[in-house]
Amino acid sequence: MAPFGAAVVVVLAGGIAVLAARWLPPAVGPEATAPERIPFLGGGVPEVHAWSRFHIRYYAMALLFLAFDMEMVFMYPWAVVFAAEGAVALVEMLMFITILLLGILYAWREGALSWAS
Amino acid sequence: MGLLSAAAGRAEVPVFPVVGVGGRQAAEALWLMPGIRVVDSPRAAVLLVVVGRLTRALLHPTMLVHDQLPGPRATLWWPGAGGATPDDGAQGTEDLLAALPDVVTTVPGDTAGLLAVFADLLSGRRPSGRPALVDVEYPRWRGVGPHGHGGEGMMGGVPFGRPLAEMADDPDGLMLDQLPLRVGPFFPAWPPGLILDVGLQGDVLRGVAVGDNPYRSWPGDEPVGPLDTALFLATRTMATTVAALEVARARHHLRWLSRTLRGHGLAARAQRVGALAQSLSVDDRPVVEALARRLGRDAGLAAATSGVGIVDRAALERVGIDRYGGPVARAAGLGIDARTHDPAYADLGFAPVIHHEGDARARLRQRAAEAAQALSLAERAGEIVRPPGRPVEGPRGVLAPREPLPSSALLALLPDLLDGLEWGDAVTTVASLDLDLEEAALDQSVATWPARTSGGPTGASTTGAAPTSTGPAPTGPAPTSRVTP
Structure with a gap:
């Protein structure tokens, strides 16, 4: 237990600090009035609750990221044998990356990287 | 303490x-x-x-x-x-x-x-200001519904006092919530007084309408203050020197530039340009020219404004702005400028500055270049005096007798221009149009510049172009009512 004593103290102290910061100001200070709780819209009042479902537009970018992230997986075994194989390995990897690069250029052209199209 | x-x-x-x-x-x-x-x-x-x-x-x-x-x-x-x-x-x-x-x-x-x-x-010598509204939430939601948060059933009732958003078509063919919001009249990124009724799908604007102009909502609310184009409007009855007009034009564009730079988060530069505008004189021509060159090259501004809010010729013609000219039209390739045919400018070798892209970046470069050009004209104009009464090229467009002022037409551009934009691009676009709600309010009033003609209010001719509100009236049911003294 001894090695973890310091960690337990830190976690406890941190938790207490967070809770204090969360609960102390409302307990000590004045409560916000109804107008103060209204979000600021330049003098207007929102008539509809902002709990709304909206389009997560980065999903296409997330898929692209995953594809190129997996590409890195193939580079680990390649890096291990690179010194032994020499220039042949280099050329092969360049071909692989070029094909993927064409893919990203295609996605770019199709507008997959623009946020709202 | x-x-x-x-x-x-x-x-x-x-x-x-x-x-x-x-x-x-x-x-x-x-x-x-x-x-x-x-x-x-x-x-x-x-x-x-x-x-x-x-x-x-x-x-x-x-x-x-x-x-x-x-x-x-x-x-x-x-x-x-x-x-x-x-x-x-x-x-x-x-x-x-x-x-x-x-x-x-x-x-x-x-x-x-x-x-x-x-x-x-x-x-503590002065007490804090007393509230103007009563501290009551409307509609009531606390304790309502099975969980006490105001909601019940599939559609949620009024969780925390407000109904949930209705669904609407998304550009990708989905049905998603569209959050209706009325933003303004004191929203700092808009020009003062602008109220926009927008629907938000995430950060994309759908269905934008311009709300009633709060500077002109009831009869009797006459704009009384001097407009920022006051000197140009005064030319109908007053002889002015070309130099004074051109310095005023340069100052107008620099003040717009200062606001716009601030909107882009460049507060220190905005401060410098604002100070320059305040003390502007003909001698500042090299400074303004250097500023225009630097802004034209600025990569950050270019990234934020390129291709944003493109106003094409068709849009300009739809709202009738091709008659006004002005920097917005000139930034879209329309070389309309009242100074071209103005005899007072005949000896100055004036040719309008034109950009062709029609986007927010073109408008930024257009106004910066026009500010530099105006100071150069002022320098060459010397003591040339312009007689009163002729149409004059104002900072937003031609100010001609019995024609509506340019701001109304610019406002009418907004709904089509902002639809489908992301929030940040919408803010950039609104700023790039140099709107003035007071000028538009003056236009809607019976006292349309230059004066009311015997045939009735000339302002009536603008009602077609003038934006109308689709939202609730500004005095509609308020969530909090006033304290009665």
Whole structure:
């Protein structure tokens, strides 16, 4: 237990600090009035609750990221044998990356990287 | 405590300006005042500065913004900016004094008075401003429904006091919630007084409508203050030197540039350009030319504005703006400029500056180039005097007798231009049009420039182009009602 004593103290102290910061100001200070709780819209009042479902537009970018992230997986075994194989390995990897690069250029052209199209 | 509050009283004063009729210039001067920090939200402010005269449509928004300042708070009123006095009988003005009993009335630009109010407030010598609205939530939701949060059933009732958003088509063929919001009239990224009714799907704007102009909502709300194009409007009855007009044009464009740079988060540069605009003279031509060159090359600004808010020729013709010319039309390749045919400019070798892209970047470069060109014209014009009465090229477009002012047409561009834009691009686009709601209000009033003709209000001809509101009236059911004294 001894090695973890310091960690337990830190976690406890941190938790207490967070809770204090969360609960102390409302307990000590004045409560916000109804107008103060209204979000600021330049003098207007929102008539509809902002709990709304909206389009997560980065999903296409997330898929692209995953594809190129997996590409890195193939580079680990390649890096291990690179010194032994020499220039042949280099050329092969360049071909692989070029094909993927064409893919990203295609996605770019199709507008997959623009946020709202 | 005494030492602490005294030190706090000497800090930078966070100020939120509320711009009434005629208050725009005085409100923008706040940015250049030492010891004052203009903030973007009333939550961050200690002082509310009401600049100019309030109309009735501005009264409830002002009261709400006032109550959104966390205490300690105080309100200053600079009525003189709008050419109004506390007792000129304007309805909104009387109501302001009734609604905010603690308001301190001073002259515009009175920095010392402002700092004194702040120091008094923080040291406790001045009590915090009393609320203008009652502290009641509307509609009632606490304790309603099975979980006490106001909701019940599949559609949720009114969770935390508000119904949920309706669904609408998404550009990708999905049905997703569209959050309707009314933004303005004191939203800091809009020009003062602009109210936009927008539907938000995430951060994409759908279905934009321009709300009623709060500077002109009821008969009798006449704009009284001088417009920022006052000198150009005065040319109908007054002979002016070409040099004075051109320096005024350059100043107008630089002030717009300062606002726009601030909108892009370049506060220090905005400050420098604003100070340059304030003290502008013909001798500043090299400085302005260098500024125009630097802005044209700026990669950050280019990234933020390229391809944003493209106004093409068809859009300009749809709202009738091709008749006005102005920097927006010239940035889209339409070389309309009243100075081309103006005899006073005949010997100056004037040729309009034109950009072709029609986007926010072209408008930025257009105005910067026109500011430099104006100073160069002023330099060459010498003592040339322009006789009164002819159509004049104002900073937003041609000001001709019995023609509507350019701001109304520019406002009519907004709904189509903003539809489908992301929020940030929409803010950039609105800023790039150089809108002035007071000018548009003057246009909608019977006193259309230059004067009412015998055939009836000439302003009536603009109603086709004038935007109409689809949202609720500004005085519609308020969630919080006024305290009755």
